[in-house]
Amino acid sequence: MAEKKVVIVGGGVAGASLAKNIQNQANVTLIDPKEYFEIPWASLRGLVEPSFAERIVINHREYFKKGDLVVSSAVNITETEVFTADGQQIAYDYLVIATGHAEPIPKTRTERLDQYKAENAKIKSASSILIVGGGPTGVELAAEIAVDFPDKKVTIVHKGVRLLEYIGQKASSKTLKWLKSKKVDVKLEQSVEVKSSSEENKTYETSNGETIEADAHFLCIGKPVGSTWLRETLLKDDLDGDGRIKVDENLRVKGRSNIFAIGDITDVQEIKQGVYASGHAQLVAKNLKLLIEGGGKENKLGTYKAQPPISIVSLGRKTAVAQFPFITVLGRLPGMIKSGDLFVGKTRKDLGLEPNVKKS
Numbered sequence: 001m002a003e004k005k006v007v008i009v010g011g012g013v014a015g016a017s018l019a020k021n022i023q024n025q026a027n028v029t030l031i032d033p034k035e036y037f038e039i040p041w042a043s044l045r046g047l048v049e050p051s052f053a054e055r056i057v058i059n060h061r062e063y064f065k066k067g068d069l070v071v072s073s074a075v076n077i078t079e080t081e082v083f084t085a086d087g088q089q090i091a092y093d094y095l096v097i098a099t100g101h102a103e104p105i106p107k108t109r110t111e112r113l114d115q116y117k118a119e120n121a122k123i124k125s126a127s128s129i130l131i132v133g134g135g136p137t138g139v140e141l142a143a144e145i146a147v148d149f150p151d152k153k154v155t156i157v158h159k160g161v162r163l164l165e166y167i168g169q170k171a172s173s174k175t176l177k178w179l180k181s182k183k184v185d186v187k188l189e190q191s192v193e194v195k196s197s198s199e200e201n202k203t204y205e206t207s208n209g210e211t212i213e214a215d216a217h218f219l220c221i222g223k224p225v226g227s228t229w230l231r232e233t234l235l236k237d238d239l240d241g242d243g244r245i246k247v248d249e250n251l252r253v254k255g256r257s258n259i260f261a262i263g264d265i266t267d268v269q270e271i272k273q274g275v276y277a278s279g280h281a282q283l284v285a286k287n288l289k290l291l292i293e294g295g296g297k298e299n300k301l302g303t304y305k306a307q308p309p310i311s312i313v314s315l316g317r318k319t320a321v322a323q324f325p326f327i328t329v330l331g332r333l334p335g336m337i338k339s340g341d342l343f344v345g346k347t348r349k350d351l352g353l354e355p356n357v358k359k360s
């Protein structure tokens with residue numbers, strides 16, 4: 001019997017994990033606009049230490065050896081095929097959408113590593129740095145810079161009333177206090193419109209009319225949900241108001257028997273975390289195996305239970321703030337869980353790779 005065709009759209013945390021897991025069970029095609037998988041929560045360390053980025057930018061071919069890799073963006077789907085921006089038409093029996101967040105980043109690993117080096121040079125040559133956005137990316141970047149380059153003046157401008165709004169108030173207050181202790185200036189309830197003139201003059205004006213002088217700036221305002229490409233497709237009515245795909249308890253798109261969605265793109269009611277995205281991938285790998293085996297195993301499909309709002313935000317190399325179900329702590333203990341290696345060795349091992357990159 002011909003092998004079933006599984007097409008995975010998106011090679012992020014969820015898509016990469018599924019592709020690794022299911023490659024020997026079906027005829028798998030992975031579609032991603034770049035040749036590599038990148039560990040998102042470790043990228044800010046890569047900005048202060050570019051050699052760290054070599055471990056976090058991993059060519060898809062390193063862990064996904066068996067199936068087909070299409071380096072392009074998906075632009076449309078029908079009930080049997082996926083269409084890509086470079087004109088390919090890829091047939092599927094089962095489709096898995098894992099397009100979490102979309103942002104333009106380079107196509108090749110070498111280009112991406114060069115980008116890390118350039119951003120690092122920008123940090124090193126600046127005496128003052130403006131970070132726009134106080135979500136996890138802005139906070140982690142500010143902390144990385146404050147710890148590794150304590151003499152640089154770092155300012156965060158955040159339009160919300162508190163930092164890290166995706167988790168609780170306690171985590172925000174503790175983080176604010178810690179950042180202040182590291183001399184990071186945090187301006188809440190303000191925004192900055194970055195114009196080319198502000199970059200030239202190294203002067204930025206906030207919505208309150210305050211002036212910030214900075215040699216360099218970083219925009220950390222969150223990436224858009226990666227579902228724009230689905231808006232004119234057969235799944236157009238399966239998106240919620242935030243653009244997330246509505247899924248059932250088996251992580252299938254509601255009402256569809258052969259289309260799944262996993263990771264940040266889903267409307268599962270939990271905070272969006274890579275560890276949960278990997279959990280989705282594992283469940284869907286099992287469900288796909290059952291469906292591929294056939295024999296009426298539909299009623300044996302695994303169901304997904306939304307996870308509690310646990311999150312750890314690293315604050316430089318040794319400290320972190322962690323929200324657990326009954327306690328929120330900031331200090332060395334949560335830092336020991338995340339901040340040293342940022343789960344990079346573990347993520348690489350999960351993909352079947354050495355924790356470190358061998359020097360050639």
Ligand SMILES: Cc1cc2nc3c(=O)[nH]c(=O)nc-3n(C[C@H](O)[C@H](O)[C@H](O)COP(=O)(O)OP(=O)(O)OC[C@H]3O[C@@H](n4cnc5c(N)ncnc54)[C@H](O)[C@@H]3O)c2cc1C
Binds near residue numbers: 041140264265
């Ligand atoms: C600063 C920061 C720290 C974090 N820390 C943690 C942490 O400590 N622990 C944790 O568990 N999580 C953490 N997260 C969250 C975690 O990174 C996300 O939950 C995770 O990346 C979601 O995975 P995903 O595969 O769903 O989406 P993504 O990782 O966003 O991957 C989506 C993929 O789809 C591709 N794509 C998009 N559109 C298309 C298209 N049209 N066609 C083809 N491909 C497409 C993209 O190129 C990308 O490869 C952190 C996030 C940030 C920003």
